Amino acid sequence: MKKTALTLLTACVGGMIAVGAYKVFESKQEQTIEDKQNVKFVGFNEKSSMVGSAGDVDFTGAAAMVTPAVVHIKTTYTSTNRGQQYNPFGDMFDDFFGGGGGRGRSRQPQRASGSGVIVTQDGYIVTNNHVVENADEIQVVLNDKRSFKGKLIGADPNTDLALVKIDGKDLPFVKYGNSDAVKVGEWVLAVGNPFNLTSTVTAGIISAKARNIGILGDRNDPDSRPIEAFIQTDAAINPGNSGGALVNTNGELIGVNAAIASQTGAYEGYGFAIPVNLVKKVINDILNFGAVQRGYLGVSFTENNADFAKEKGLKTIDGVYVQEVLEGGAAAAAGVKQGDLITKIEGANIRSGSDLQEQIGLHRPGDAVNLTVLRGGAEKSIKVVLKNSENTASLVKSTSNATFDALGGRFSPLNDAEKKKYKVQGGVKITGLKENGILAQSDIQQGFVITRVNGKVVSSEEEVKSALNGSRNGMVNIEGIYPDEPSSRYSFSFPAAK
Numbered sequence: 001m002k003k004t005a006l007t008l009l010t011a012c013v014g015g016m017i018a019v020g021a022y023k024v025f026e027s028k029q030e031q032t033i034e035d036k037q038n039v040k041f042v043g044f045n046e047k048s049s050m051v052g053s054a055g056d057v058d059f060t061g062a063a064a065m066v067t068p069a070v071v072h073i074k075t076t077y078t079s080t081n082r083g084q085q086y087n088p089f090g091d092m093f094d095d096f097f098g099g100g101g102g103r104g105r106s107r108q109p110q111r112a113s114g115s116g117v118i119v120t121q122d123g124y125i126v127t128n129n130h131v132v133e134n135a136d137e138i139q140v141v142l143n144d145k146r147s148f149k150g151k152l153i154g155a156d157p158n159t160d161l162a163l164v165k166i167d168g169k170d171l172p173f174v175k176y177g178n179s180d181a182v183k184v185g186e187w188v189l190a191v192g193n194p195f196n197l198t199s200t201v202t203a204g205i206i207s208a209k210a211r212n213i214g215i216l217g218d219r220n221d222p223d224s225r226p227i228e229a230f231i232q233t234d235a236a237i238n239p240g241n242s243g244g245a246l247v248n249t250n251g252e253l254i255g256v257n258a259a260i261a262s263q264t265g266a267y268e269g270y271g272f273a274i275p276v277n278l279v280k281k282v283i284n285d286i287l288n289f290g291a292v293q294r295g296y297l298g299v300s301f302t303e304n305n306a307d308f309a310k311e312k313g314l315k316t317i318d319g320v321y322v323q324e325v326l327e328g329g330a331a332a333a334a335g336v337k338q339g340d341l342i343t344k345i346e347g348a349n350i351r352s353g354s355d356l357q358e359q360i361g362l363h364r365p366g367d368a369v370n371l372t373v374l375r376g377g378a379e380k381s382i383k384v385v386l387k388n389s390e391n392t393a394s395l396v397k398s399t400s401n402a403t404f405d406a407l408g409g410r411f412s413p414l415n416d417a418e419k420k421k422y423k424v425q426g427g428v429k430i431t432g433l434k435e436n437g438i439l440a441q442s443d444i445q446q447g448f449v450i451t452r453v454n455g456k457v458v459s460s461e462e463e464v465k466s467a468l469n470g471s472r473n474g475m476v477n478i479e480g481i482y483p484d485e486p487s488s489r490y491s492f493s494f495p496a497a498k
Contacts, residue, residue: 030284030288031284031287031288032280032284032287032288033119033120033124033176033280033283033284033287034176034280036119036120036121036122036124037119037120037173037175037176057187057249058249059187059189059201059203059249061249061251062189062247062248062249062250062251063189063191063201065174065251066174066189066191066201066245066247066251066253067143067191067199067201068142068143068144068172069117069118069143069171069172069173069174069245070115070116070117070118070143070174070191070192070193070199070244070245071115071116071117071118071125071140071141071142071143072113072115072116072140072141072142072193072196072198073113073114073115073116073125073127073131073132073138073139073140073141073150073164073243074111074112074113074138074139074140074141075111075112075113075114075131075132075135075136075137075138075139076110076111076135076136076137076139077110077111077112077134077135077136112131112135113193113196113240114127114128114131114132114192114193114240114241114242114243114244115127115131115191115192115193115240115241115242115243115244115245115257116131116140116164116243116244117174117243117244117245117253117256118171118172118173118174119173119174119176119253119283120171120173121169121170121171121173122168122169122171123148123165123166123167123168123171124153124163124164124165124283124287125140125150125163125164125165125166126161126162126163126164126243126256126279126283127161127162127164127242127243127256128160128161128162128242128243128256128258129155129156129157129159129160129161129162130160130242131162131242131243132150132152132155132162132164133155133157133162134454134455134456135152135456136456136457137149138150138151138152138164140164140166141198142171143172143198143199148166148167148168149166150164150165150166151164151165151166151466152164152466152469153165153286153287153466154286154287154290154291154469155286155469156282156286156292157216157226158216158225158226158227158292158294159216159226159227159274159278159279159282159292159361160216160258160274161256161274161279161282161283162243163283163286163287174245174247174251174252174253175251175252175253176252176253176276176279176280177247177248177250177252177253177254177276178252178254178276178277179231179254179255179275179276179277179278180275180277180348182206182209182231182248182254182275183206184205184206184207184208184209185205185206186205186206186248187203187204187205187248187249188203188204188205188206188233188235188246188247188248188249188254189201189202189203189235189245189246189247189248189249190202190203190204190233190235190236190237190241190244190245190246190257190271190273191244191245191246191247192237192240192241192242192243192244192245192257193240193241193244194236194237194238194239194240194241195238195239195240196240197240200241202235202236202237203235204233204234204235204236204271205233205234205235206231206232206233207232207233207234207270208231208232209229209231209232209275210229210230210351210352210354210355210358211228211229211230211231211232211272211354212228212229212230212352212353212354212357213228213230213259213261213272214228215228215259216228225294225389227278227357227358227361228354228357229275229278229354229355229357229358229361230258230259230272230273230274230275231246231254231255231272231273231274231275232270232271232272233246233255233271233272233273234269234270234271235271236267236271237257237260237267237271237272238260238266238267239260239265239266241257241260241271242257242258242259243256243257243258244256244257245257246273253276253279254273254275254276255273255274255275255276255279256273256274256276256279257271257272257273258272258273258274259271259272260272275358277358277362278358278361278362281361281362281363281364285364289395289396290401291396293364293365293388293395293396294361294364294365294388294389294396295330295360295361295363295364295365295366295367295369295386295387295388296329296330296360296365296386296387296388296389297329297330297331297356297360297384297386298325298326298328298329298330298331298332298387298391299322299323299324299325299326299329299331299336300322300323300324300326301320301321301322301323301342301353301356302320302321302323303320303321303352303353304316304317304318304319304320304321304341305317308321314341314374315374315377316341316343316374318343318349318350318351319341319342319343319350319351319374320341320342320350320352320353320355320356321339321340321341322336322337322338322339322340322341322342322373323338324338325337325338328391329387329391330384330385330386330387331384333384333385333387334371334382334383334384334385335382336371336373336382336384337375339375340373340374340375340380341373341374341375342356342371342372342373343372343373343374343379344370344371344372345359345360345369345370345371345372346359346369346370347370360386363386364386364395365386365387365388365392365393365394365395365396366385366386366393366394366395367385367386368383368384368385368386369383369384369386370382370383370384371383371384401465402496402497403438403468403476403496403497404461404464404465404468405497406437406438406497407437407438407439408433408434408435408436408437408438408439408440409430409432409433409434409437409439410430410431410432410433411428411429411430411431411450411460411461411464412428412429412431413426413427413428413429413459413460414426414427414428414429414449414459418483421486422449422481422483422486423486424449424451424481424486425451425457426451426457426458426459426463427449427450427451427458427459427480427481428449428450428458428459428460428461428463428464429447429448429449429450429483430444430445430446430447430448430449430450431446432446433445433446438494438497442492442494444478444492445482447482447483448480448481448482448490449480449481449482449483450464450478450479450480451479451480451481452467452477452478452479452480453467453468453476453477453478453479454467454468454476454477455477468496475493475494475495475496476493476494476495476496477491477492477493478491478492478493479491479492
Protein backbone atom coordinates (compact mmCIF):
# COMPACT_ATOMS: atom_id res chain seq x y z
CA MET A 1 0.00 0.00 0.00
CA LYS A 2 2.79 2.40 0.96
CA LYS A 3 4.65 1.67 -2.28
CA THR A 4 1.49 2.24 -4.32
CA ALA A 5 0.75 5.52 -2.55
CA LEU A 6 4.34 6.70 -3.02
CA THR A 7 4.20 5.84 -6.73
CA LEU A 8 0.95 7.77 -7.19
CA LEU A 9 2.33 10.77 -5.28
CA THR A 10 5.49 10.77 -7.39
CA ALA A 11 3.45 10.59 -10.59
CA CYS A 12 1.23 13.51 -9.52
CA VAL A 13 4.17 15.70 -8.52
CA GLY A 14 5.94 14.89 -11.77
CA GLY A 15 2.82 15.74 -13.76
CA MET A 16 2.46 19.08 -11.98
CA ILE A 17 6.10 19.94 -12.67
CA ALA A 18 5.70 19.00 -16.35
CA VAL A 19 2.55 21.11 -16.72
CA GLY A 20 4.20 24.04 -14.95
CA ALA A 21 7.28 23.83 -17.14
CA TYR A 22 5.10 23.65 -20.24
CA LYS A 23 3.19 26.77 -19.18
CA VAL A 24 6.44 28.69 -18.58
CA PHE A 25 7.73 27.65 -21.99
CA GLU A 26 4.37 28.30 -23.64
CA SER A 27 4.23 31.87 -22.33
CA LYS A 28 7.42 32.70 -24.20
CA GLN A 29 6.11 31.57 -27.56
CA GLU A 30 5.01 33.95 -30.26
CA GLN A 31 1.43 35.06 -29.84
CA THR A 32 -1.00 34.62 -32.70
CA ILE A 33 -4.63 35.54 -33.23
CA GLU A 34 -5.31 31.91 -34.22
CA ASP A 35 -4.20 30.76 -30.76
CA LYS A 36 -6.56 33.25 -29.14
CA GLN A 37 -9.43 32.13 -31.35
CA ASN A 38 -8.91 28.46 -30.55
CA VAL A 39 -9.18 29.04 -26.78
CA LYS A 40 -12.94 29.32 -26.98
CA PHE A 41 -15.37 29.13 -29.80
CA VAL A 42 -18.97 29.99 -28.98
CA GLY A 43 -22.02 30.22 -31.21
CA PHE A 44 -20.69 28.67 -34.41
CA ASN A 45 -22.89 25.59 -34.06
CA GLU A 46 -26.00 27.73 -34.38
CA LYS A 47 -25.97 27.38 -38.15
CA SER A 48 -27.08 23.75 -38.08
CA SER A 49 -30.34 24.73 -36.39
CA MET A 50 -31.21 27.44 -38.92
CA VAL A 51 -32.98 26.69 -42.19
CA GLY A 52 -33.67 29.39 -44.77
CA SER A 53 -35.75 29.55 -47.94
CA ALA A 54 -32.63 29.22 -50.07
CA GLY A 55 -32.17 25.60 -49.02
CA ASP A 56 -28.52 24.57 -49.16
CA VAL A 57 -27.49 28.13 -50.01
CA ASP A 58 -28.52 29.45 -46.61
CA PHE A 59 -26.95 32.66 -45.31
CA THR A 60 -28.90 32.98 -42.06
CA GLY A 61 -26.43 31.02 -39.94
CA ALA A 62 -23.39 32.86 -41.20
CA ALA A 63 -25.10 36.23 -40.80
CA ALA A 64 -26.16 35.42 -37.25
CA MET A 65 -22.64 34.36 -36.31
CA VAL A 66 -20.73 37.23 -37.91
CA THR A 67 -22.91 40.31 -37.44
CA PRO A 68 -22.34 40.65 -33.66
CA ALA A 69 -18.57 40.72 -34.23
CA VAL A 70 -18.49 43.41 -36.95
CA VAL A 71 -18.13 46.84 -35.36
CA HIS A 72 -18.74 50.43 -36.38
CA ILE A 73 -15.54 52.48 -36.17
CA LYS A 74 -15.96 56.24 -35.80
CA THR A 75 -12.88 58.45 -36.03
CA THR A 76 -12.29 62.10 -35.18
CA TYR A 77 -9.71 64.43 -36.69
CA THR A 78 -9.63 67.51 -34.52
CA SER A 79 -7.34 69.82 -36.46
CA THR A 80 -5.62 68.01 -39.30
CA ASN A 81 -7.38 68.66 -42.58
CA ARG A 82 -7.55 65.04 -43.61
CA GLY A 83 -9.07 65.95 -46.95
CA GLN A 84 -5.86 67.57 -48.13
CA GLN A 85 -3.76 64.51 -47.44
CA TYR A 86 -3.02 62.00 -50.17
CA ASN A 87 -5.69 59.32 -50.16
CA PRO A 88 -5.04 56.30 -52.41
CA PHE A 89 -8.76 55.49 -52.25
CA GLY A 90 -9.72 59.00 -53.44
CA ASP A 91 -12.06 58.16 -56.31
CA MET A 92 -13.51 55.17 -54.47
CA PHE A 93 -14.08 56.71 -51.07
CA ASP A 94 -14.64 60.47 -51.43
CA ASP A 95 -18.04 60.08 -49.75
CA PHE A 96 -16.46 57.99 -47.01
CA PHE A 97 -14.59 61.02 -45.70
CA GLY A 98 -17.54 63.38 -45.37
CA GLY A 99 -19.46 63.72 -48.61
CA GLY A 100 -18.73 63.71 -52.34
CA GLY A 101 -15.97 66.06 -53.39
CA GLY A 102 -14.90 66.47 -49.78
CA ARG A 103 -11.21 66.96 -50.41
CA GLY A 104 -9.86 70.38 -49.59
CA ARG A 105 -12.54 71.20 -46.99
CA SER A 106 -11.49 72.41 -43.56
CA ARG A 107 -14.31 71.48 -41.19
CA GLN A 108 -13.14 70.99 -37.63
CA PRO A 109 -13.56 68.61 -36.07
CA GLN A 110 -13.83 66.22 -38.99
CA ARG A 111 -15.36 62.81 -38.54
CA ALA A 112 -15.33 59.64 -40.58
CA SER A 113 -16.61 56.13 -40.12
CA GLY A 114 -15.93 52.63 -41.28
CA SER A 115 -16.05 49.05 -40.07
CA GLY A 116 -13.89 46.57 -38.21
CA VAL A 117 -13.88 42.87 -37.36
CA ILE A 118 -13.37 41.56 -33.82
CA VAL A 119 -11.01 38.58 -34.08
CA THR A 120 -10.45 37.73 -30.39
CA GLN A 121 -12.59 37.59 -27.27
CA ASP A 122 -10.43 40.19 -25.53
CA GLY A 123 -10.98 42.89 -28.13
CA TYR A 124 -8.45 42.83 -30.96
CA ILE A 125 -10.04 44.32 -34.08
CA VAL A 126 -8.84 44.16 -37.69
CA THR A 127 -9.70 47.08 -39.95
CA ASN A 128 -8.25 49.09 -42.85
CA ASN A 129 -5.36 51.47 -42.35
CA HIS A 130 -7.24 54.16 -44.26
CA VAL A 131 -10.14 53.92 -41.78
CA VAL A 132 -8.01 54.93 -38.77
CA GLU A 133 -4.96 56.61 -40.31
CA ASN A 134 -4.00 59.83 -38.48
CA ALA A 135 -7.14 59.71 -36.32
CA ASP A 136 -6.98 61.62 -33.04
CA GLU A 137 -9.74 59.52 -31.51
CA ILE A 138 -11.10 56.07 -32.37
CA GLN A 139 -14.55 55.09 -31.13
CA VAL A 140 -15.70 51.50 -31.54
CA VAL A 141 -19.43 50.80 -31.39
CA LEU A 142 -20.51 47.18 -31.13
CA ASN A 143 -23.56 45.63 -32.72
CA ASP A 144 -25.26 45.64 -29.30
CA LYS A 145 -24.66 49.44 -29.11
CA ARG A 146 -21.92 49.29 -26.47
CA SER A 147 -19.20 51.87 -27.13
CA PHE A 148 -15.46 51.61 -26.42
CA LYS A 149 -12.41 53.79 -26.92
CA GLY A 150 -10.13 52.16 -29.47
CA LYS A 151 -6.35 52.11 -29.30
CA LEU A 152 -4.31 51.77 -32.49
CA ILE A 153 -1.78 48.98 -31.97
CA GLY A 154 -0.20 49.30 -35.39
CA ALA A 155 -0.85 49.69 -39.10
CA ASP A 156 0.60 48.78 -42.48
CA PRO A 157 -0.15 51.12 -45.42
CA ASN A 158 1.39 48.62 -47.87
CA THR A 159 -1.49 46.20 -47.27
CA ASP A 160 -4.01 48.77 -45.93
CA LEU A 161 -4.41 46.89 -42.67
CA ALA A 162 -4.54 48.08 -39.06
CA LEU A 163 -4.94 46.47 -35.64
CA VAL A 164 -7.08 48.22 -33.01
CA LYS A 165 -7.63 47.12 -29.40
CA ILE A 166 -10.57 47.72 -27.06
CA ASP A 167 -10.84 46.67 -23.43
CA GLY A 168 -13.49 43.97 -23.33
CA LYS A 169 -14.12 40.40 -22.23
CA ASP A 170 -16.00 37.50 -23.81
CA LEU A 171 -16.64 39.53 -26.95
CA PRO A 172 -18.10 37.87 -30.07
CA PHE A 173 -15.47 37.31 -32.76
CA VAL A 174 -15.14 35.98 -36.29
CA LYS A 175 -12.96 32.92 -36.83
CA TYR A 176 -10.31 33.01 -39.53
CA GLY A 177 -10.92 30.97 -42.65
CA ASN A 178 -8.49 30.06 -45.44
CA SER A 179 -8.43 32.43 -48.41
CA ASP A 180 -6.25 30.03 -50.43
CA ALA A 181 -9.16 27.58 -50.39
CA VAL A 182 -11.65 30.16 -51.71
CA LYS A 183 -12.97 29.39 -55.18
CA VAL A 184 -14.31 31.68 -57.88
CA GLY A 185 -18.10 31.40 -57.90
CA GLU A 186 -18.32 30.64 -54.18
CA TRP A 187 -21.08 32.40 -52.22
CA VAL A 188 -19.91 35.05 -49.74
CA LEU A 189 -21.37 37.67 -47.41
CA ALA A 190 -20.11 41.22 -46.85
CA VAL A 191 -20.87 42.60 -43.39
CA GLY A 192 -20.31 46.23 -42.44
CA ASN A 193 -21.74 49.70 -41.89
CA PRO A 194 -22.29 51.34 -45.30
CA PHE A 195 -23.48 54.96 -45.21
CA ASN A 196 -23.71 54.62 -41.40
CA LEU A 197 -26.36 51.90 -41.81
CA THR A 198 -25.16 49.66 -39.01
CA SER A 199 -24.88 45.88 -39.26
CA THR A 200 -25.70 45.53 -42.95
CA VAL A 201 -25.32 42.13 -44.64
CA THR A 202 -25.10 41.70 -48.42
CA ALA A 203 -24.54 38.56 -50.47
CA GLY A 204 -22.67 37.78 -53.68
CA ILE A 205 -20.05 35.50 -55.12
CA ILE A 206 -16.29 35.50 -55.49
CA SER A 207 -15.74 37.08 -58.89
CA ALA A 208 -11.95 36.74 -59.11
CA LYS A 209 -8.82 36.32 -57.02
CA ALA A 210 -5.38 37.99 -56.88
CA ARG A 211 -6.58 41.29 -58.37
CA ASN A 212 -4.10 44.18 -58.57
CA ILE A 213 -6.02 47.45 -59.03
CA GLY A 214 -3.23 49.91 -58.28
CA ILE A 215 -4.68 51.75 -55.27
CA LEU A 216 -2.14 51.00 -52.54
CA GLY A 217 1.22 52.58 -51.92
CA ASP A 218 2.25 56.22 -51.62
CA ARG A 219 3.02 57.88 -54.94
CA ASN A 220 5.20 60.37 -53.04
CA ASP A 221 7.27 57.58 -51.49
CA PRO A 222 9.63 55.77 -53.91
CA ASP A 223 10.28 53.10 -51.25
CA SER A 224 6.60 52.17 -50.97
CA ARG A 225 6.15 48.48 -51.79
CA PRO A 226 2.43 47.66 -51.70
CA ILE A 227 0.99 44.15 -51.86
CA GLU A 228 -2.20 43.88 -53.89
CA ALA A 229 -3.82 40.50 -54.35
CA PHE A 230 -7.45 41.38 -53.68
CA ILE A 231 -10.39 39.00 -53.65
CA GLN A 232 -12.98 40.48 -56.01
CA THR A 233 -16.67 40.08 -55.16
CA ASP A 234 -20.01 41.33 -56.42
CA ALA A 235 -21.46 41.43 -52.89
CA ALA A 236 -22.59 45.04 -52.44
CA ILE A 237 -19.84 47.09 -50.75
CA ASN A 238 -20.27 50.82 -50.22
CA PRO A 239 -18.46 53.65 -48.40
CA GLY A 240 -18.46 52.66 -44.74
CA ASN A 241 -17.93 48.95 -45.50
CA SER A 242 -14.18 49.54 -45.35
CA GLY A 243 -12.63 47.26 -42.76
CA GLY A 244 -15.70 45.02 -42.60
CA ALA A 245 -15.89 41.26 -42.99
CA LEU A 246 -16.08 39.15 -46.12
CA VAL A 247 -17.12 35.67 -44.94
CA ASN A 248 -18.04 32.34 -46.46
CA THR A 249 -21.30 30.52 -45.74
CA ASN A 250 -19.66 28.82 -42.74
CA GLY A 251 -19.23 32.23 -41.13
CA GLU A 252 -15.43 32.17 -41.51
CA LEU A 253 -13.48 35.33 -42.31
CA ILE A 254 -11.92 35.04 -45.76
CA GLY A 255 -11.21 38.73 -46.40
CA VAL A 256 -11.31 42.28 -45.05
CA ASN A 257 -13.27 44.60 -47.32
CA ALA A 258 -11.14 47.48 -48.57
CA ALA A 259 -12.30 49.14 -51.79
CA ILE A 260 -14.87 49.47 -54.55
CA ALA A 261 -14.45 50.23 -58.23
CA SER A 262 -16.89 53.01 -58.94
CA GLN A 263 -17.35 56.18 -60.96
CA THR A 264 -19.87 57.56 -58.47
CA GLY A 265 -18.39 56.59 -55.09
CA ALA A 266 -21.16 54.02 -54.56
CA TYR A 267 -21.53 50.34 -55.42
CA GLU A 268 -21.46 49.50 -59.14
CA GLY A 269 -20.86 45.77 -58.97
CA TYR A 270 -17.21 45.40 -58.00
CA GLY A 271 -15.77 45.19 -54.49
CA PHE A 272 -12.34 44.16 -53.27
CA ALA A 273 -11.17 42.50 -50.06
CA ILE A 274 -7.74 41.75 -48.61
CA PRO A 275 -7.34 37.93 -48.40
CA VAL A 276 -7.39 36.66 -44.82
CA ASN A 277 -4.18 34.63 -45.14
CA LEU A 278 -2.31 37.88 -45.76
CA VAL A 279 -4.31 39.52 -42.95
CA LYS A 280 -3.20 36.78 -40.52
CA LYS A 281 0.47 37.34 -41.25
CA VAL A 282 0.39 41.15 -41.12
CA ILE A 283 -1.69 41.29 -37.93
CA ASN A 284 0.45 38.71 -36.13
CA ASP A 285 3.58 40.70 -37.08
CA ILE A 286 2.06 43.91 -35.69
CA LEU A 287 0.96 42.08 -32.53
CA ASN A 288 4.33 40.45 -31.86
CA PHE A 289 6.92 42.80 -33.34
CA GLY A 290 5.25 46.19 -33.64
CA ALA A 291 6.13 46.23 -37.34
CA VAL A 292 5.42 44.08 -40.39
CA GLN A 293 8.25 41.64 -41.08
CA ARG A 294 8.42 41.84 -44.86
CA GLY A 295 10.37 39.24 -46.79
CA TYR A 296 11.79 40.11 -50.21
CA LEU A 297 12.70 37.81 -53.07
CA GLY A 298 14.99 40.31 -54.78
CA VAL A 299 13.89 40.16 -58.42
CA SER A 300 12.17 42.37 -60.94
CA PHE A 301 9.77 40.53 -63.20
CA THR A 302 7.36 40.67 -66.12
CA GLU A 303 4.03 38.87 -66.17
CA ASN A 304 3.79 36.14 -68.75
CA ASN A 305 1.05 35.99 -71.40
CA ALA A 306 0.53 34.50 -74.86
CA ASP A 307 2.40 37.26 -76.73
CA PHE A 308 5.27 37.34 -74.23
CA ALA A 309 5.58 33.54 -74.25
CA LYS A 310 5.77 33.54 -78.05
CA GLU A 311 8.40 36.29 -78.02
CA LYS A 312 10.58 34.46 -75.48
CA GLY A 313 9.89 30.96 -76.78
CA LEU A 314 8.28 29.79 -73.55
CA LYS A 315 6.20 26.64 -73.39
CA THR A 316 3.58 28.06 -71.00
CA ILE A 317 1.68 31.30 -70.60
CA ASP A 318 1.65 31.02 -66.79
CA GLY A 319 4.30 32.25 -64.37
CA VAL A 320 6.33 35.44 -64.04
CA TYR A 321 9.52 36.04 -66.02
CA VAL A 322 12.60 37.16 -64.09
CA GLN A 323 13.92 40.27 -65.85
CA GLU A 324 16.57 41.12 -63.28
CA VAL A 325 18.10 39.48 -60.22
CA LEU A 326 19.02 42.15 -57.71
CA GLU A 327 22.60 42.01 -56.47
CA GLY A 328 22.86 40.91 -52.85
CA GLY A 329 19.24 39.82 -52.73
CA ALA A 330 17.72 36.53 -51.66
CA ALA A 331 17.17 35.22 -55.19
CA ALA A 332 20.76 35.97 -56.21
CA ALA A 333 22.10 34.09 -53.19
CA ALA A 334 19.92 31.07 -54.03
CA GLY A 335 20.97 30.89 -57.68
CA VAL A 336 17.89 32.30 -59.41
CA LYS A 337 18.90 33.61 -62.83
CA GLN A 338 17.66 36.21 -65.27
CA GLY A 339 15.33 34.47 -67.74
CA ASP A 340 13.94 32.01 -65.20
CA LEU A 341 10.17 31.61 -65.26
CA ILE A 342 8.75 31.28 -61.73
CA THR A 343 5.72 28.98 -61.96
CA LYS A 344 5.18 27.95 -58.33
CA ILE A 345 5.97 29.14 -54.81
CA GLU A 346 5.54 26.60 -52.03
CA GLY A 347 3.45 24.53 -54.44
CA ALA A 348 1.02 27.37 -55.20
CA ASN A 349 0.64 28.15 -58.89
CA ILE A 350 1.95 31.58 -59.93
CA ARG A 351 -0.01 33.05 -62.82
CA SER A 352 0.54 36.77 -62.18
CA GLY A 353 2.63 39.29 -60.31
CA SER A 354 -0.15 39.52 -57.72
CA ASP A 355 0.14 35.78 -57.05
CA LEU A 356 3.88 36.16 -56.50
CA GLN A 357 3.49 39.19 -54.21
CA GLU A 358 0.82 37.46 -52.14
CA GLN A 359 2.82 34.25 -51.66
CA ILE A 360 6.04 36.07 -50.75
CA GLY A 361 4.04 38.46 -48.55
CA LEU A 362 3.00 35.53 -46.36
CA HIS A 363 6.60 35.05 -45.22
CA ARG A 364 9.18 36.87 -43.10
CA PRO A 365 12.89 37.55 -43.54
CA GLY A 366 14.78 34.34 -42.77
CA ASP A 367 11.97 32.08 -44.03
CA ALA A 368 12.96 29.51 -46.64
CA VAL A 369 10.55 29.24 -49.57
CA ASN A 370 10.58 26.71 -52.38
CA LEU A 371 10.43 28.11 -55.90
CA THR A 372 9.64 26.07 -58.99
CA VAL A 373 11.16 27.65 -62.11
CA LEU A 374 11.44 26.78 -65.75
CA ARG A 375 14.98 27.24 -67.06
CA GLY A 376 15.78 26.27 -70.61
CA GLY A 377 12.53 24.33 -70.79
CA ALA A 378 13.43 22.17 -67.77
CA GLU A 379 11.72 22.43 -64.39
CA LYS A 380 13.99 23.23 -61.48
CA SER A 381 13.36 23.56 -57.72
CA ILE A 382 15.20 26.31 -55.81
CA LYS A 383 15.09 27.02 -52.07
CA VAL A 384 15.34 30.75 -51.34
CA VAL A 385 15.92 32.26 -47.90
CA LEU A 386 14.09 35.60 -47.96
CA LYS A 387 15.78 38.82 -46.87
CA ASN A 388 14.52 42.14 -45.53
CA SER A 389 14.78 45.51 -47.26
CA GLU A 390 18.38 45.85 -45.98
CA ASN A 391 19.32 42.52 -47.62
CA THR A 392 19.76 40.63 -44.35
CA ALA A 393 17.72 37.76 -42.97
CA SER A 394 17.09 39.55 -39.65
CA LEU A 395 13.69 40.59 -38.35
CA VAL A 396 13.12 44.35 -38.32
CA LYS A 397 12.69 46.34 -35.11
CA SER A 398 9.57 48.47 -34.88
CA THR A 399 10.27 51.87 -36.42
CA SER A 400 8.26 53.57 -33.70
CA ASN A 401 10.30 52.01 -30.90
CA ALA A 402 13.59 52.72 -32.66
CA THR A 403 12.62 56.32 -33.28
CA PHE A 404 11.31 56.79 -29.75
CA ASP A 405 14.61 55.54 -28.32
CA ALA A 406 16.53 57.81 -30.70
CA LEU A 407 14.54 60.88 -29.58
CA GLY A 408 16.61 60.89 -26.42
CA GLY A 409 14.05 62.46 -24.12
CA ARG A 410 12.12 61.93 -20.91
CA PHE A 411 8.48 63.00 -20.92
CA SER A 412 5.71 63.75 -18.44
CA PRO A 413 2.04 64.32 -19.35
CA LEU A 414 0.39 67.71 -18.84
CA ASN A 415 -2.24 67.95 -16.13
CA ASP A 416 -5.67 69.46 -16.75
CA ALA A 417 -4.65 72.86 -15.37
CA GLU A 418 -1.67 73.06 -17.74
CA LYS A 419 -3.79 72.03 -20.73
CA LYS A 420 -6.26 74.80 -19.91
CA LYS A 421 -3.49 77.35 -19.35
CA TYR A 422 -1.74 76.56 -22.63
CA LYS A 423 -5.04 76.06 -24.50
CA VAL A 424 -4.09 72.62 -25.82
CA GLN A 425 -5.99 69.32 -25.94
CA GLY A 426 -3.07 67.25 -24.76
CA GLY A 427 0.67 67.22 -24.55
CA VAL A 428 3.82 65.80 -22.99
CA LYS A 429 6.49 68.03 -21.46
CA ILE A 430 10.15 67.23 -22.10
CA THR A 431 11.71 66.80 -18.66
CA GLY A 432 15.11 65.57 -19.81
CA LEU A 433 17.24 65.42 -22.94
CA LYS A 434 20.18 63.26 -24.03
CA GLU A 435 22.98 65.25 -25.59
CA ASN A 436 23.20 63.03 -28.68
CA GLY A 437 19.43 62.49 -29.08
CA ILE A 438 17.37 63.68 -32.02
CA LEU A 439 15.45 66.23 -29.94
CA ALA A 440 18.59 67.90 -28.57
CA GLN A 441 20.19 67.98 -32.02
CA SER A 442 17.03 69.61 -33.40
CA ASP A 443 17.55 72.56 -31.00
CA ILE A 444 14.46 71.60 -28.97
CA GLN A 445 15.00 72.65 -25.36
CA GLN A 446 14.02 71.01 -22.09
CA GLY A 447 10.56 72.17 -21.05
CA PHE A 448 9.18 72.12 -24.60
CA VAL A 449 5.65 70.72 -24.72
CA ILE A 450 5.02 68.26 -27.57
CA THR A 451 1.34 68.52 -28.51
CA ARG A 452 1.27 66.49 -31.72
CA VAL A 453 3.37 63.79 -33.35
CA ASN A 454 2.70 63.18 -37.04
CA GLY A 455 -0.52 65.19 -36.72
CA LYS A 456 -1.90 63.18 -33.77
CA VAL A 457 -2.58 64.66 -30.33
CA VAL A 458 -0.35 62.97 -27.72
CA SER A 459 -0.82 62.95 -23.94
CA SER A 460 1.54 60.16 -22.83
CA GLU A 461 4.72 58.31 -23.81
CA GLU A 462 2.63 55.42 -25.15
CA GLU A 463 0.69 57.79 -27.41
CA VAL A 464 3.98 59.27 -28.65
CA LYS A 465 5.18 55.76 -29.55
CA SER A 466 1.89 54.95 -31.26
CA ALA A 467 1.91 58.20 -33.25
CA LEU A 468 5.43 57.48 -34.49
CA ASN A 469 3.92 54.58 -36.46
CA GLY A 470 2.22 57.21 -38.63
CA SER A 471 5.48 58.54 -40.07
CA ARG A 472 5.12 59.19 -43.79
CA ASN A 473 7.94 59.11 -46.35
CA GLY A 474 10.32 58.15 -43.53
CA MET A 475 9.88 61.51 -41.79
CA VAL A 476 8.65 62.38 -38.29
CA ASN A 477 6.87 65.66 -37.56
CA ILE A 478 6.66 67.08 -34.04
CA GLU A 479 4.56 70.12 -33.12
CA GLY A 480 4.46 71.96 -29.81
CA ILE A 481 4.88 75.05 -27.69
CA TYR A 482 7.11 76.56 -25.04
CA PRO A 483 5.22 77.26 -21.79
CA ASP A 484 6.44 80.87 -21.64
CA GLU A 485 5.04 81.63 -25.11
CA PRO A 486 2.00 79.36 -25.59
CA SER A 487 0.64 81.43 -28.48
CA SER A 488 3.63 80.49 -30.66
CA ARG A 489 3.54 77.09 -32.34
CA TYR A 490 6.72 75.29 -33.36
CA SER A 491 7.13 72.43 -35.82
CA PHE A 492 10.15 70.16 -36.32
CA SER A 493 10.71 67.40 -38.88
CA PHE A 494 13.44 64.77 -39.03
CA PRO A 495 14.00 61.27 -40.47
CA ALA A 496 12.60 58.29 -38.58
CA ALA A 497 15.25 56.05 -37.06
CA LYS A 498 15.72 52.59 -38.58
